[in-house]
Amino acid sequence: MRALQECPSCGGRAEILDFDVSGDKLWQVSCGKCGLATEMDDERAICIQHWNRRDGEEKLRTKVTILGVLVPLGMAMSFLVGLLFGLLGGGL
Known part of the structure; x- marks a missing residue:
């Protein structure tokens, strides 16, 4: 049991x-x-x-929360890097 x-x-x-x-x-x-x-x-x-069963669900919830933070953060960083290269690159 x-x-x-x-x-x-x-x-x-x-x-x-x-x-x-x-x-x-x-x-x-x-x-x-x-x-x-x-x-x-x-x-x-x-x-x-x-x-x-909730033990597995809690682990999954943690992973989803981490991804929910990292994905938008990665998108914002990509946007800022692209903006920076666009400003520094000028008219390349």
Whole structure:
């Protein structure tokens, strides 16, 4: 069984809960501190996977943020270099 990560919202301890709904067993991961929870699913492993998946999403979010800063910065620098060469080059 995979370990549950701490709550991404408050850092609280997560727990996996099971519910009997119309004769079916459904699972849900929930934070015992703030109540943040996954959707219910009929597979325990899927609930754990959904709860723990944000780690990869946070890494992706960081990469996108860095690119969101670097691309416009690179474009601005290219523009300024082109402007500088245009001013220095005169009528070449």
